Amino acid sequence: MSDLHIPALALVALVGVSGSGKSTFAAQAFAPFEVLSSDYCRALVSGDENDQSATTDAFDVLYYIAGKRLDRGLLTVVDATNTSREARAGLVKLARDHDVLPVAIVLDVPTDIAIERNRTRPDRAFGDGPIRRQAAQLRKSIRGLGREGFRTVHVLSSDAGVAEARIVRDRLLNDHRDQHGPFDIIGDVHGCLDELLQLLDRLGYTVRRDGDGTAVDASHPDGRRVVFVGDLVDRGPLSVGVLRLAMGMTAAGHALAVPGNHESKLIRALDGRAVTVSHGLERTLAELAEESAEFRVAVREWCYGLVSHLVLDDGRLVVAHAGLKEAYHGRTSGRVRAFALYGDTTGETDEYGLPVRYPWAEEYRGRATVVYGHSPTPTLDWVNNTLCVDTGCVFGGRLTALRYPERETVQVDALAVHYEPAKPFPAATATPRGADELRLDDVVGKRSIETAALGRVTITAENAAGALEVMSRFALHPRLLPYLPPTMSPVATSHRDGYLEHPDEAFSQFAEWGIGRVVCEEKHMGSRAVVYVTPDGGAVYTRTGRTFFTPGLTATLLGRVRDAVSRAGVFDELATDWLLLDAELLPWSAKAGPLLREQYAPVGAAALMSLPPAVGALAAAQARGLDVGPLLARTTARLENARAYDAAWQRYAWPTDGLDGVELAVFQVLGAAGASFADRDHDWHLGVADRLVAADPGLFRTTRRHRVDTADPAGRAAGVAWWEALTDAGGEGMVVKPLANLTRTTKGQLAQPGLKVRGREYLRIIYGPDYTEPANLGRLRDRNLGRKRSLALREYALGLEAIDRLVAREPLWRVHEAVFGVLALESEPVDPRL
Numbered sequence: 001m002s003d004l005h006i007p008a009l010a011l012v013a014l015v016g017v018s019g020s021g022k023s024t025f026a027a028q029a030f031a032p033f034e035v036l037s038s039d040y041c042r043a044l045v046s047g048d049e050n051d052q053s054a055t056t057d058a059f060d061v062l063y064y065i066a067g068k069r070l071d072r073g074l075l076t077v078v079d080a081t082n083t084s085r086e087a088r089a090g091l092v093k094l095a096r097d098h099d100v101l102p103v104a105i106v107l108d109v110p111t112d113i114a115i116e117r118n119r120t121r122p123d124r125a126f127g128d129g130p131i132r133r134q135a136a137q138l139r140k141s142i143r144g145l146g147r148e149g150f151r152t153v154h155v156l157s158s159d160a161g162v163a164e165a166r167i168v169r170d171r172l173l174n175d176h177r178d179q180h181g182p183f184d185i186i187g188d189v190h191g192c193l194d195e196l197l198q199l200l201d202r203l204g205y206t207v208r209r210d211g212d213g214t215a216v217d218a219s220h221p222d223g224r225r226v227v228f229v230g231d232l233v234d235r236g237p238l239s240v241g242v243l244r245l246a247m248g249m250t251a252a253g254h255a256l257a258v259p260g261n262h263e264s265k266l267i268r269a270l271d272g273r274a275v276t277v278s279h280g281l282e283r284t285l286a287e288l289a290e291e292s293a294e295f296r297v298a299v300r301e302w303c304y305g306l307v308s309h310l311v312l313d314d315g316r317l318v319v320a321h322a323g324l325k326e327a328y329h330g331r332t333s334g335r336v337r338a339f340a341l342y343g344d345t346t347g348e349t350d351e352y353g354l355p356v357r358y359p360w361a362e363e364y365r366g367r368a369t370v371v372y373g374h375s376p377t378p379t380l381d382w383v384n385n386t387l388c389v390d391t392g393c394v395f396g397g398r399l400t401a402l403r404y405p406e407r408e409t410v411q412v413d414a415l416a417v418h419y420e421p422a423k424p425f426p427a428a429t430a431t432p433r434g435a436d437e438l439r440l441d442d443v444v445g446k447r448s449i450e451t452a453a454l455g456r457v458t459i460t461a462e463n464a465a466g467a468l469e470v471m472s473r474f475a476l477h478p479r480l481l482p483y484l485p486p487t488m489s490p491v492a493t494s495h496r497d498g499y500l501e502h503p504d505e506a507f508s509q510f511a512e513w514g515i516g517r518v519v520c521e522e523k524h525m526g527s528r529a530v531v532y533v534t535p536d537g538g539a540v541y542t543r544t545g546r547t548f549f550t551p552g553l554t555a556t557l558l559g560r561v562r563d564a565v566s567r568a569g570v571f572d573e574l575a576t577d578w579l580l581l582d583a584e585l586l587p588w589s590a591k592a593g594p595l596l597r598e599q600y601a602p603v604g605a606a607a608l609m610s611l612p613p614a615v616g617a618l619a620a621a622q623a624r625g626l627d628v629g630p631l632l633a634r635t636t637a638r639l640e641n642a643r644a645y646d647a648a649w650q651r652y653a654w655p656t657d658g659l660d661g662v663e664l665a666v667f668q669v670l671g672a673a674g675a676s677f678a679d680r681d682h683d684w685h686l687g688v689a690d691r692l693v694a695a696d697p698g699l700f701r702t703t704r705r706h707r708v709d710t711a712d713p714a715g716r717a718a719g720v721a722w723w724e725a726l727t728d729a730g731g732e733g734m735v736v737k738p739l740a741n742l743t744r745t746t747k748g749q750l751a752q753p754g755l756k757v758r759g760r761e762y763l764r765i766i767y768g769p770d771y772t773e774p775a776n777l778g779r780l781r782d783r784n785l786g787r788k789r790s791l792a793l794r795e796y797a798l799g800l801e802a803i804d805r806l807v808a809r810e811p812l813w814r815v816h817e818a819v820f821g822v823l824a825l826e827s828e829p830v831d832p833r834l
Helices: 022-029 038-046 052-071 085-097 111-119 129-148 159-164 193-203 239-251 261-270 281-289 293-304 334-342 461-473 503-512 551-567 570-574 589-623 629-650 682-695 713-728 762-767 774-780 786-807 812-825
Strands: 002-007 010-015 035-037 076-079 101-107 152-156 165-170 183-186 206-209 215-219 225-228 255-257 309-312 317-320 345-349 355-357 369-372 386-388 398-404 408-413 447-451 455-459 517-523 527-534 537-541 579-586 663-672 705-709 733-738 755-758
Touching (some): 002 010, 010 022, 010 085, 022 101, 035 038, 038 076, 085 101, 101 129, 111 129, 183 193, 193 206, 193 239, 193 398, 193 408, 215 239, 239 255, 239 293, 261 293, 447 786, 455 786, 503 713, 517 713, 537 551, 551 570, 551 682, 570 579, 705 713, 713 733, 755 762
Parallel strands (some): 002 165, 183 225, 225 255
Antiparallel strands (some): 309 317, 398 408, 447 455, 527 537, 579 663, 733 755
16 A cells, blocks of 8 residues: 555646546545546536537636635545646646645556557547557656646556555645644744843743753743744844744744744855845844854754744634735645735835835735734734734834733833834834724625634625614614624424424424433513623613613613622623623513504404404394304404413513613623633523622522423423423423533534423414414414524524624624624524514
8 A cells, every 4th residue: 555645735636548547546535526527527518528529618617616626725636637738737827826736646557558448438439549649748748747836746657556545635734723722922033032031931931041051942831832923033133042942942842933034035045045135134144154054954944844824723823924815824835925924015115115015904804813923013903803913123112922812912122222124113004994993895795704603604695785774773883782692493393282382392302413401491571682791881782783771771770780790709700891691681561662562452452342342242142042153152262362362461561660670681691801601501601690680689580490301201291391380370481402502413513502482372472362273273383494493503603703703802893794694694584473
């Protein structure tokens, strides 16, 4: 068995004459959808895979599909003869256009074997000539494939070699997604060793020195690691000392590094190539001249081995010297390296003779945090989830480190102006995007939002337009709307007599998903409310981002909430000065007063005014001997239904005066400084809610709950009995949730965060007074829950994403993107009664 090593992301060209076994090899070595066959594409466009007149169109299709796969970061294999230099040049160009590595696997089997194979295939009656011409082309080009641009070339020269070959996919050198930190990302050092040692000390690192007292390593007691963003050398006084320390730290596993443009130039100088010795390179070369030849070789090899950029922490962090736009993350090409080293230049120079750089960060919309240096700035400004940590230490500024994932910065002042810059420092910088600046193109049009929980969630242009109307006219300022709660799916429809929803369906569904322990939470008949408590105020708002109360009343309510949270010790326990709570605000009438007056009350009043006289008249008619018995029974039933309906909605309405009569039922702590709590089980969340009730029982209401083991019949029966007692006493119903929170099914899919099981009488408000009549129930049981459940999961994932971005202190537009997505999805056409 021979191993053929290829990059995990590459464009692989199979090269071989017709009949060499390329398709057979591709089928055994690669997954089906990884392989694009020219024959298959020829058949797609013409109906005949041997129709040579369709070749041009076939390759148009093949290149298009290959490009789309490479755009998505998927390894792609092209199964075609590729024996001509022209055909291979097109593939090399395609790979470069998509910034992936081109690989050639050559099946150089004897020509006679290939000819014999084609003779046995009735669809290949084109004779021996084409194969011999292909073989001649192949023989001439095998040795030059590397010069053509193929990064890796494997040649299989026999059937046995083809059969024994095994593909081994090597992770790209920039792929460090399995390394999660924590990291301390240090900006351009430029030979400022003393400042670097001060910064490491402030960050908590212990420096190790050799027998001569030279710093050769530094480690952190908590396992943190440094990431150097490049430009360690030149300009400053002690470039060799910085190199020795950085090389020692990387060798010991205590640091990572990416190259800067100054390291790139140093390599060329050490190789003896013609370079302009300027911008501090003369200092570094003079220092290195005093060192041993072995050290100079080690420096050259270390700098040469640095990779253009690093993708870390499951793709959530990218470090590159001059930054990197999203399309280049995890890619490998000359232009990716050039961008990472030098940035995106306009080709112009400014009045100081320095290149004018395109402000790529202002257009950045990627999910990954990008940390970079290269362009010194006197201030630290987050721009669209990117941060430049070069604060001009060598020019008399500061040396900066970003602590990740905390997103805290640590700085030390320069001890001197070590090098006079060409451009005065600190120089005026371009005005960054303001902390609260939002742009229309952040939200309008069709777009996909990347979420950690569910991958990409697509928002249509139509839904975005509807959300924009609500958000711009009625909602609070986006800085006060860090989260919108998702819709919730009802339980599967029950077929029990007289019931549309029943707990057994919820327990069965979670059991089917492989979730054993669930918690049944009382569903309060109020209005979903998000309570955002901040040091300088906050907000209390609805599912669509509208405030519940006037500013004065909101401030009073938030003051009481803040006091209760403080007395309960929650601020101290969570080490936070802000809190985001998911709750129900009662009574329902506090928000839905117009709805009650204009819809529910009139229905009940009209029915109770018209039906009693009708019952009386029918009863009198029956007493006179008229055959009105069935009609009297139906009308009497309608009257009882109307009375039940009127009583049902009135249970959830009571008068309030200011905050008198207003209650909050908190059931989840969404986020606090530096932490999302989606991974805490519901016992923890409800425990915090109980502490708030104890701190202010006049404002907070307890959420009753009951645990159920879905695999235990007795436990399920007890859960049904608990729900029946709750709803018989006038309660709305319950929500059944996985106790563990943020769970996945046995198939690895994101599970519903909760299924609501509403009571029989509460559903009378939703579906009308007579919904329990057998004919009506039969019709209502045809409801389709698929769209509702899909919507609930997508909104849930977006809500989690918004909280994650909030606690990570990402820019407002990043948080708002996910929040806006939730509101946009609410525009999807779904039965509002579900």
